[in-house]
Amino acid sequence: MNKDLLKLLDLSREDIYKILNTADQMKYSQKHHIPHDYLRGKTLAMIFEKNSTRTRVSFEVGMYQLGGHALFLSGKESQIGRGEPVEDTARVLSRYCDGIMIRTYAQEEVEALARCASIPVINGLTDFAHPCQVLADLMTVRERMARLEGLKLCFIGDGNNMANSLIVGGLKCGMDVSAACPEGYDPDPRVLDFAKTVDDARFTLCRDPREAAADADVVVTDVWASMGQEEEKEKRQKAFGGVYQVDGALMALAHPGAMVLHCLPAHRGEEISAEVFEAHAGEIFEEAENRLHAQKAVMYLLMGEKED
Incomplete structure (x- = not known):
């Protein structure tokens, strides 16, 4: 190292x-x-x-x-x-x-x-x-799924630091990675450039969360407005609201038994529904412990x- x-x-x-x-x-x-x-x-x-x-x-x-x-x-x-x-x-x-x-x-x-x-x-x-959060995420996935390679990881939301690190970490570990972000909220160009260089990598960036979540083994989300973006909260709610939420309908498109991860703190009713959060609380808080x-x-x- x-x-x-x-x-x-x-x-x-x-x-x-x-x-x-x-x-x-x-x-x-x-x-x-x-x-x-x-x-x-x-x-x-x-x-x-x-x-x-x-x-x-x-x-x-x-x-x-x-x-x-x-x-x-x-x-x-x-x-x-x-x-x-x-x-x-x-x-x-x-x-x-x-x-x-x-x-x-x-x-x-x-x-x-x-x-x-x-x-x-x-x-x-x-x-x-x-990086430390995503290492904990990968650790949690491997504990539950017994592997990383070949799994599909899906991220829904802002193309922020979590999205950047998940894309890199997932691709480096042999995962298929999809991300759904609104127009203007894409992951960093350096990360998108990296994704193009990975041999045999399957990476998809799209606008439709349903497309990204299809057959996913792991669904990850994060808050719409991170620390330091408080002044953008109203603007971000308009960009993300009603579409970029991990709820029961979205999870129905994922692979049966799919995991849900969230780096916390979570805003129930925004990026994740209260029902999905509680249904996957064991995974989310294991992720926090990790x-x-x-x-x-x-x-x-x-x-x-x-x-x-």
Whole structure:
């Protein structure tokens, strides 16, 4: 693996499977009370310029379970939020800590942090990518379906960071991927360009959610307006409302026994109906739990394991 986890575009298929296999081991150890304090004495700096529940708790708890310590740094309360160049922050934290996790807006900020840091940098979320969440998603699918290759993954909604990372992660793992997005809300062009380069990949971008969901094994959705897009809420409701919702009628088109995933928080009655959410709550909250195990695997592989 590379020094950092910045986006799934940077990982090979073998890298992704190594993380997933390690995450399975982490989950087994945690469930069976097997000590796995591989990061004893190590510290993770966590920079939050975007608020979070799952990201903060899962990284903080994960570091504790690995024997290390997580240090919370709010963007508003640290010098990075007062104009200090991210490059300087990277060089300072590299002298104090063993790893950095950052949850922010611009992908370039994460990339700049990694270029100047001598320690691993983990992308906890940007507007472009959400690699840790999608690793947890892939882990959840493989747990339930026993495989990834050959399955059809469908995404319904905004072509946001989740869509970007799901397309990349799904295609790299041999899945067929379809996405239904309104006009003007497509995934990032870099991701669409990547999809064209994957040998034997079957990727479809369409406007009709019914077309995307047909025979899907996994249906994924996300909120119509992500954090930082609150001022677009009314505009987005007009673009998405009445069409881009995962409901019973849409699920009837998917493969029998299809999974539903949602990275949370969910707005019932908007991107997903309350009935579908509750019918698939077991999968959705297993997905949320798997953030912990997938991120522990990432931290261990980047901060603990030393390859020859």
